[in-house]
Amino acid sequence: MHAAARLVTSHLTWLACLAAALPAFAQAPVTYRVSFPAPEHHYAQVDVTFPNVPEGALEARMSRSSPGRYALHEYAKNVFELQAFDGKGRALPASRPNPYQWDVAGHDGTVRIVYKVYGDHVDGTYLAIDPTHAHMNMPATLLWARGFDRRSVRITFEPPKGLAWVPATQLYPTDDPWTFTAPNLQYLMDSPTELSAQTIRTFTVRGADGREASIRVALHHDAGDREVNEYVSGAEKIVREQGAVFGEYPEFEPGHYTFLGDYVPWGGGDGMEHRNSTVVAAPVSLRTPGMVVDVLDTVSHEFFHAWNVERIRPRTLEPFSFEEANISGELWLAEGFTQYYGNLIMARSGLSRRDDAGPGLARAAITVINSPGRQFRSAVQMSQMAPFTDAARSVDRTNFNTTFISYYTYGAAVALALDLSLRDRSNGNVSLDDYMRAMWRIHGRPGGSEAGLVGKPYTLADARARLAEVSGDRAFADEFFDKYIEGREVADYARLLSRAGYVLRKRNPGVAWMGPANLADGSGTINNLVPWGSPAFNAGLDQGDVILDVDGRAMAGGVLQAALRARKPGDRLTITYKRRGGATGTATVVLAEDPALDVVTVEAAGGTLTSDQRAFREAWLGSKARP
Numbered sequence: 001m002h003a004a005a006r007l008v009t010s011h012l013t014w015l016a017c018l019a020a021a022l023p024a025f026a027q028a029p030v031t032y033r034v035s036f037p038a039p040e041h042h043y044a045q046v047d048v049t050f051p052n053v054p055e056g057a058l059e060a061r062m063s064r065s066s067p068g069r070y071a072l073h074e075y076a077k078n079v080f081e082l083q084a085f086d087g088k089g090r091a092l093p094a095s096r097p098n099p100y101q102w103d104v105a106g107h108d109g110t111v112r113i114v115y116k117v118y119g120d121h122v123d124g125t126y127l128a129i130d131p132t133h134a135h136m137n138m139p140a141t142l143l144w145a146r147g148f149d150r151r152s153v154r155i156t157f158e159p160p161k162g163l164a165w166v167p168a169t170q171l172y173p174t175d176d177p178w179t180f181t182a183p184n185l186q187y188l189m190d191s192p193t194e195l196s197a198q199t200i201r202t203f204t205v206r207g208a209d210g211r212e213a214s215i216r217v218a219l220h221h222d223a224g225d226r227e228v229n230e231y232v233s234g235a236e237k238i239v240r241e242q243g244a245v246f247g248e249y250p251e252f253e254p255g256h257y258t259f260l261g262d263y264v265p266w267g268g269g270d271g272m273e274h275r276n277s278t279v280v281a282a283p284v285s286l287r288t289p290g291m292v293v294d295v296l297d298t299v300s301h302e303f304f305h306a307w308n309v310e311r312i313r314p315r316t317l318e319p320f321s322f323e324e325a326n327i328s329g330e331l332w333l334a335e336g337f338t339q340y341y342g343n344l345i346m347a348r349s350g351l352s353r354r355d356d357a358g359p360g361l362a363r364a365a366i367t368v369i370n371s372p373g374r375q376f377r378s379a380v381q382m383s384q385m386a387p388f389t390d391a392a393r394s395v396d397r398t399n400f401n402t403t404f405i406s407y408y409t410y411g412a413a414v415a416l417a418l419d420l421s422l423r424d425r426s427n428g429n430v431s432l433d434d435y436m437r438a439m440w441r442i443h444g445r446p447g448g449s450e451a452g453l454v455g456k457p458y459t460l461a462d463a464r465a466r467l468a469e470v471s472g473d474r475a476f477a478d479e480f481f482d483k484y485i486e487g488r489e490v491a492d493y494a495r496l497l498s499r500a501g502y503v504l505r506k507r508n509p510g511v512a513w514m515g516p517a518n519l520a521d522g523s524g525t526i527n528n529l530v531p532w533g534s535p536a537f538n539a540g541l542d543q544g545d546v547i548l549d550v551d552g553r554a555m556a557g558g559v560l561q562a563a564l565r566a567r568k569p570g571d572r573l574t575i576t577y578k579r580r581g582g583a584t585g586t587a588t589v590v591l592a593e594d595p596a597l598d599v600v601t602v603e604a605a606g607g608t609l610t611s612d613q614r615a616f617r618e619a620w621l622g623s624k625a626r627p
Ligand SMILES: [Zn+2]
Pocket: 273, 301, 302, 305, 334, 335, 338
């Protein structure tokens, strides 16, 4: 979180303390009424009342960010026809001190604000209203007020008449099926809500501690019972397998965890984690053969977040700021480790092919080993880029494709290295599952004073300390963090993977290479940034240059490839080019060996799987769930 955001937070905390000191009547909930008078026009009508407003202007705001998202989204842009009133229904002026805020002064202790908000984008971040559903991410939908962040909330949805909609949400239920509550602003903003003619199924799981957890699957879909059954049974396998990693389920405060699945061809694609629910969406029909298993991949990722990030939470994201972009150096753990487990659990639960799991999990490592971005930023620093790379759009060009590696990928590669290292050095007695359980025990399970607040968020130093404890070796933990998480080195993946009977090898040994295979199109134009440090880059070639000839042969489709085939690593290639402004030049490219890597089973590489390797592989990829 930015220093500026911290100031705002401490200001809010002070106001909250002040509110807590007021008599009980001051704690009357903020009430919302959300209706959809004309869903075909894609807007919601929101009516919110703030009671017991302290003297001075009420500072009403739309969020600029959304939990689990790291760029700014400026939800205020879709608000229109806003009007403010006092407790007697007298109209009040609303001034605009900044683009996200409406200041309402001259009130009598009550402020009621009525507005419309437009939205037609199905995913986990925005608002989508049409005659088939109201798919609401709360920061995109609800205006809130500064200083009211610890007030409880009561919200009533009014579905359009004549449509058979039902609600699904992690908001707390009441006696009225359309009215819900939230204990505070953080929880309210974290509670996406789907209203539609959806299918809702429930199943119960039990942790090793004996506690039961109720899981609801709410599906807005265009498929039949067969696909819904397949989806629910797959989700249940995933939930059980993940419960086995942690040994127990979190306490899902409203009494259940909810998968909000939106699978309609006119929708959007996304997965967004929340404390007691997740939005999992894809613009597909579940009727498409193989589609159910495809979309369960996201289910696996998102459910892991119920522990990792929602409760095992970095200090940098707690509390989440709705006024600024949120910066965190721990997304390699929060997102990257979740990415790793999402895939690992698909294998453990039998939903993906076990044979493909090792090479699949190694793909992130291969990317990190060969990405030029690693020269510039560590896993921590890649995480801190999220406000610019996570659903962020810029008008100007960036060089991210050569200086950035996604913290999902980087973190998944780190998770693989750590899992295999822990297993390797303990002869299988300690694994990444133990590390996640330690993080859960110390940072997740203790919880906070209310749902929506995390009492013991972790720092980078905490994450390092937990590794020292779990491995029983401070020096190992320090070296691992110094080199692979805060430093820019990569682990010895070839050796680690060989323990499980996998071979990491060059895909094209002895083949000459100068950069991406599609470096230039048939006309010779280099259309993308040339990877930093590649032979073409070192020779001074880059985006926009037009290759005229290669070793005296005029450039045409296939000429560059033929020249490379005729040479060996270490050979030189002379390239004449024309660049921006019309100047021509000659570059001498010193060719390298193609760095592309592959991971295959030792069997496929012509070797024999030893019994040690077989046991290591089974302990890593095999099911842990109790029957
Ligand atoms: Zn995630």
